[in-house]
Amino acid sequence: MANNYYELLGIELTSDMQVIKDAYTKKVRKHAQDANSDIFQLVQQAYATLTDVKKKYAHDIEVMYGPKIETLRNEASRVRKDKQYDKAHVLYQQLLEYFPQDDVIHNYNGIALDAIGEYTRAIQSFERAIALNDDEPVYYMNLAMLYEDLEDMQKAIRLYKQAILVAPKDFQYVNRLANVYMRLDDYDSAWQLVEKALNKPYIEGKGKMLYIKKLVEIAILMSSSFEMQIAFKYVEKFAAQGDEQRNDAVEVLYNFSLELARESYYKPALTIIRTLKQITPHDDDVNELYDNIERKLKIEEEIELLAKDEDIFGPLRYRAYLYYYYDEIEDAESETDEVNDRIWQAAEHDPYMLKTSIQRMKRQYPTIVDGMDKWFSIVEEIL
Secondary structure, eight states: OOOOHHHHHTOOTTOOHHHHHHHHHHHHHHHGGGTTSHHHHHHHHHHHHHTSHHHHHHHHHHHHHHHHHHHHHHHHHHHHHTTOHHHHHHHHHHHHHHOTTOHHHHHHHHHHHHHTTOHHHHHHHHHHHHHHOTTOHHHHHHHHHHHHHTTOHHHHHHHHHHHHHHOTTOHHHHHHHHHHHHHTTOHHHHHHHHHHHHTSTTOOHHHHHHHHHHHHHHHHHHTOHHHHHHHHHHHHHHHTTOHHHHHHHHHHHHHHHHHHHHTTOHHHHHHHHHHHHHHOTTOHHHHHHHHHHHHHHHHHHHHHHHHTOTTSOHHHHHHHHHHHSGGGSTTHHHHHHHHHHHHHHHHHHOHHHHHHHHHHHHHHOHHHHHHTHHHHHHHHHHO
């Protein structure tokens, strides 16, 4: 163990409270001239520990069973991090025999029990951790997440609210509660929660943008232009506070646009980028992303129209679809080869039909054709 406070004070493990106080007073007087020294601080810690019933009990156990306790702690931590939760649970149960009042161990035991499907016992462990220390928001969150998995959303909501009361400045608890509301399609409650938190005076700096980003996300899911306008007003107001705030706004929303674009949510991504262009019109990265997303959106729109255009040669339509959605097509390579073969056959047997289709595609679907220009050049050479 790191420190044996009995040795530090020069007393025995069996010393009563009066002996502890006398030893502390003697040590304090000895080191009083240097109150900032390490030894003086340790003496203060020793007295605080040995005069607190709960802390003294834990320290006494550490003194009596030091090496064994340390081995148990280290092994429990290792197997938990390796996600060997069945072993972790056994080790935490052993630790609880020594430290039945340790909220941290009860919490870790709850995590292990949750992971192995012992939900009732996991709930009991988390509740015990909270009973021992009701000022730790993580305990409320862990129990709330378990209730989410069990589809008991009302209990999850109550626990997330408690976590927010304990740690009102921490975004993750507001974020998780907002997500529960959105799972329940209660977007109004999610919006009100985040907007109320955003306007608290202690939410400042870059952290403020996390709340604004969440408002943008909720507005997108609500499909509400009204809430979207409010969210972007928050963005613009925040960005107008100075260069640092503007950079924070650009960074957070730029990355959010990238996330949306990667998931093919091009319209909301483009809406966000338009706002960024107003904030920072000369940012090359923002302008490039805007152009890329706009092009992706045009391709999507053209593909949708092309799919219904029966005047275009069928395999040619499908070839364009494969080109732009290659990763989503199962066995795409063999399918592409088969479609290409049919197009080459058409080039040999009915070149006029194929040429007419290509000409119409160039006129009506310029974005698609622009992306497939090399492939079109090869086909046109054959024709």
